[in-house]
Structures are given as C-alpha cells and as structure tokens.
Amino acid sequence: MKVGIVGSGLVGSTAAYALVMQGVGREVVLVDRNACRADAEADDLFHAVPFSHPLTVRSGDYDALADSRVVIISAGVNQQPGETRLQLLERNAAVFSEVVPAILRYAPEAVLVVATNPVDVMTHLTAHFAGKLGVPAHRVIGSGTTLDTARFRTLLGTHLGVDSHHIHGYVIGEHGDSEVLTWSLTAVAGLRLDEFCRVRGMTLSAEQRANVDQRVRRAAYHIIQGKGATYYGIGSALARIVDVVLHNQRAVLTVCSPTAEVAGVQDVTLSLPRIVGGQGLIASMPLTLDDAEQAALQRSAGILREAITSLKL
Secondary structure (H helix, E strand, O other): OEEEOOOOOOHHHHHHHHHHHOOOOEEEEEEEOOHHHHHHHHHHHHOHHHOOOOOEEEEEHHHHHHEEEEEEOOOOOOOOOOOOOHHHHHHHHHHHHHHHHHHHHOOOEEEEEEEOHHHHHHHHHHHHHHHHOOHHHHEEEEEEOHHHHHHHHHHHHHHHHHHHHEEEOEEEOOOOOOEEEEHHHHEEEEEEEEEEEEEEEHOHHHHHHHHHHHHHHHHHHHHHHHOOOOHHHHHHHHHHHHHHHHOOOOOEEOOEEEEEEEEOOOEEEEEOOOOEEEEEEEOOOOOOHHHHHHHHHHHHHHHHHHHHOOOOO
C-alpha cells in the first residue's frame, strides 16, 4: 500500500516519520519542489526503518505517486508568528492550482488528505480542482479539527484524571480561531461530563472550561511563537487518518469536507464528526448542540463561507 506525501517540509516529513514508526502502509513516497530536500528526508527516514517497521521510503517526482492509495498534501507556505490560518489563503491558493492536477495525473484513484493551512478552505479548493478532473468530493478530506479534538481530549483527560482515549468530545467548525468545543455533548465512561464530575466528586467550573477552551484554541499560536511551527501533533493526526483509509476502519474523525449545508450556511467546508473509510468520507454525523454552540458553529461556518467566496471559484 503506497502513501504519497507532497510537500516534505516539517509537516510532511513528520507525517512520514509517524507512518514509519506506526508501520502504516508499505511504501512512502516524498515529493517536493525542492528535490534535494525530499531526497534527504527520504534517506533519513529510511534509515529509521530497521528500528520500526519494514517500509520502503523514497523520494521522486509526481510520477512516483502512481498507484498511491492515499496522498497527503502538505505543500505550501508556512504560517508565520501572529498570522491567522485564514491569512494564509491568498499565498497558498496558487500553489494548489498546480499541485492537485499534478497529483491526480498519476494517482487518479487516490484519496487526497489535505494538511495545508488554512486547511478548511484549502480542502474546499482541492475538492474544486479535483472535481474538475472527475474526482468525487468524498475522496477529498482535510485534517480539519482532528488535532484540535485530540488537544481537547488530552487537556480534559488531564483535568479529570482519565486516559484521553476515553474522553468522547469533539471540536468542530473551523480549524482555527472560530472553532467550537462541544462541551454539551462531551462524555466519559458513558456519562455526560457534568454527571461524571458529580459521580467522581469533581468540579469543572466555568473558569476551568474557559482555560481549556483557550489552551485548545490558541495552541498553535503558542507553539509557533515558541519554536516556529507545529508538526508532531499534526503529523501523528495525518498518520491516523491514512491508517483509517488504508484499512477501511470506518472510524469517526473530525475531518473537514465540502458539505451542502451547516447551521444554515450553504456549501461550506468545515469539520464535523465524520465516518471515514477506504474511499474517504462515508457519512457526516449531525450533532444536537446547545443554543450557544449552535450559534458559534453558524458563526464559524459563516467565516469560512466568506473566505471560500473570496476565491471566486
């Protein structure tokens, strides 16, 4: 099972490292406009194989993507300190007009997994370019709020003293400033969050919730300010998405995908809990949110719709 990665910068190469460490796939191919960088990353990763799983890692041009089951797109310019994801749009849109057709020329059956920020809008743009070549929208998914959901579960699990794997809560909407933490639906051990806290004799005050919210919402800015880029978390999230697709796991992930209507906003790409399998998106799960969360989701969808409209597709 071949996995292609277009863009071998920090995100792409870290995703490749996560694939190697977890033994996801059988062959990983790195493609980058900087061929020397792709070649060096491939060599370095391949030398880690004896300590992990028997994969082949190599670099190449777009033709090396032939027969890929999944292609991660992490090409584009990096987010700068203080720059929002949506501000990246103009600088990254032109890149995709060349990258997406080049990928599909050699890997027409691949599921495309978009990681480039602003990921919601770039996923919408990818689906647009892919659609012109006959690729159905369900085969284009973005990493969306997969990482934000992981951050939410990690921080909440730490507060509650519970393994984050057993925290069931989602972050939806934009992967960015307007994202929505679904507190009203969060559950632990089959219990709603408030009930779990009552049973365990714990408190989760409005101030504590606000602290978790800000730490999730501002995580990328904090990391970028400290070291210039985020890549371990998103690299691991991408490896998880690829594993789900390759093995048709039908997992529920908060990936983003073009959606006909969300909270009254038409034709928008954002994250919701979605069932993902071997051909990409299988289904989206509608959520019964409280009034404040529903309003926040509508606002988030509106912000993304405005950004998408600015593309003049």
